[in-house]
Amino acid sequence: MKKILFSIIAITTFTFTSCSDDDETPVPTIENLTLNISGLENLGSDYNYEGWIIVNSSPISTGVFSVDDSGNLSQTSFPVNRTQLESASTFVLSIEPANDTDPAPAATKLLAGDFSGVSAIVSSNNLVGDFSNSSGKYILATPTDMDDTNEASGVWFLDNSGAAPVAGLDLPTLPDGWKYEGWVVLNGTPVSTGTFTSLDAADDNATTSPYKGTSGDGPPFPGEDYVMGSASGVTFPTDIRGSGMVVISVEPSPDNSAAPFALKPLAHPVPSGADVHSVLTMGAGPVLSISGTVTR
Numbered sequence: 001m002k003k004i005l006f007s008i009i010a011i012t013t014f015t016f017t018s019c020s021d022d023d024e025t026p027v028p029t030i031e032n033l034t035l036n037i038s039g040l041e042n043l044g045s046d047y048n049y050e051g052w053i054i055v056n057s058s059p060i061s062t063g064v065f066s067v068d069d070s071g072n073l074s075q076t077s078f079p080v081n082r083t084q085l086e087s088a089s090t091f092v093l094s095i096e097p098a099n100d101t102d103p104a105p106a107a108t109k110l111l112a113g114d115f116s117g118v119s120a121i122v123s124s125n126n127l128v129g130d131f132s133n134s135s136g137k138y139i140l141a142t143p144t145d146m147d148d149t150n151e152a153s154g155v156w157f158l159d160n161s162g163a164a165p166v167a168g169l170d171l172p173t174l175p176d177g178w179k180y181e182g183w184v185v186l187n188g189t190p191v192s193t194g195t196f197t198s199l200d201a202a203d204d205n206a207t208t209s210p211y212k213g214t215s216g217d218g219p220p221f222p223g224e225d226y227v228m229g230s231a232s233g234v235t236f237p238t239d240i241r242g243s244g245m246v247v248i249s250v251e252p253s254p255d256n257s258a259a260p261f262a263l264k265p266l267a268h269p270v271p272s273g274a275d276v277h278s279v280l281t282m283g284a285g286p287v288l289s290i291s292g293t294v295t296r
Contacts, residue, residue, distance in 0.1 A: 031082045033062050033091075037111070037122070037292030040067045041262045043095065047252075050096045051078065051294075052105055053088035059105050060084055064096070080296075091120045091294045092127075095177075095252050107177030108252045111290060123291040124263060128250060129172040131265035131289070136248060136282035137168035140240060140274060144225040145213025151276035153237035155184055155193055155246055156223030161279050165219060167200040168279070169248065171265065179204075179253045182222055183260055185245040186238065190260055191231045193224035195251060211236055242272030247285060262287055 033051070040049065043066065051062035063078040093111040100106075113122035125131075142154035157168040171180065174197060182193030182203070191211075194203030203222040212218065212225045226236040240246075250263035264285035274280055 029082050030079045031085050031296060033078045033080045033085060034295045035073065035076050035078075035292065036295070037073070037093070037290070038071060039262055039287065039290040039292075040071060040073070042067050042069050044256055046098050046256045047095055048098055048100075049073075049110075050094050050100075050105070052092040052094065053080065053085060054090040054092065055084050055087050059092065060088075061103075062091075085296050088115055088296070090114050091122055093122065107175070109175075109177065110252075111292070113294065115294075115296065118296050120294045121291070122294055124289045125291075127175065128178055128263065129174060131172065131250075131263075131285075133170075134172070134265045134284075134288075135170045136266040136268070137279050138223070138246060138268075138282065139168075139279060140270070140276045142213065142225040142227050142237070143216065143218050145215050145227050147213075147227070147237075150227055150237035152239045152241050152274075153227055154223065154225035155182065155240065156219060156221055157182060157193075157199075157248075158219060158221040158223070159279055160277070165221065167221060169199045169222070169266075171199060171248070173197075174250065177253055179251050179255075180222070181249050181251045181260065182224065183245075183247040183249060184224075184226070184240055185247060186231070186234045186240070186243060189232045189234055190247070191224075191226065191234065192258075194222060195253070195255075196222040240270050241274050242270065244270045246270060246280075246282065248282070249285075262290060 048064045050064045052059040065075040094105045095108040109127045111122040112126040113120040137159045138157045140152050158165045159168045179195040181195045183190045194205040196203035206217045210229050213227045246268045248266040249260040251261045264287045266282045267285040268282040
């Protein structure tokens with residue numbers, strides 16, 4: 001009888017133990033990565049933003065999202081492998097072509113920050129550049145034509161106050177995937193002066209500009225003559241003084257947008273009484289950096 005009783009107790013104990021093991025909550029294999037980033041702009045239908053975590057020096061995608069015209073992210077929380085997320089040292093945000101088949105990040109990396117505990121403070125300063133000490137000078141002139149009456153319809157980023165003209169812009173060297181672009185905003189319409197990476201050389205459209213005159217390509221510095229053609233609501237030549245805003249932006253390359261990108265390190269409203277051929281000094285632009293927080 002005792003043997004039977006001990007057998008029943010043993011079977012009961014085994015049964016309870018087995019049930020207890022089966023009911024244990026499994027360790028989750030997925031955790032959420034949450035983005036809190038402001039200042040991002042709509043990239044249109046050809047490009048998306050993509051997040052990456054760096055694990056043992058290798059990038060792992062955390063997901064793709066878009067941004068609407070109000071700056072709202074289409075998605076702010078992303079499921080990520082728990083082990084990889086806990087091992088991540090850094091978060092990076094890049095700009096990628098839509099329907100991208102390349103598993104690696106593009107050169108156009110916008111934000112980055114190292115994790116400290118469960119969060120990372122990410123900033124464009126860490127990747128694109130620190131523009132806090134940037135400065136700029138420019139003159140009003142139209143050197144690509146022979147007409148002296150329209151000199152207030154051209155902008156050239158140079159300093160001619162010395163014996164010979166020198167670069168008017170002092171900006172950090174950009175990494176691959178980015179270019180500078182000059183703009184004149186006229187009646188609310190931004191019109192490009194051209195993209196460039198070198199501060200003391202002609203910009204990319206120096207020989208192909210639709211606005212320049214027929215007497216050459218201008219000096220070997222970024223700039224533009226608006227002496228021919230037109231833009232939305234503006235016919236050239238025009239007088240930029242009093243109604244124009246000169247801006248330097250930082251643009252992703254390649255770029256599918258005809259408008260300035262979010263980063264604008266330098267800007268200057270052209271005074272109504274500005275003298276042509278005289279140096280004008282730019283001030284800080286409206287957006288020097290984009291930043292946010294990433295939480296794991």
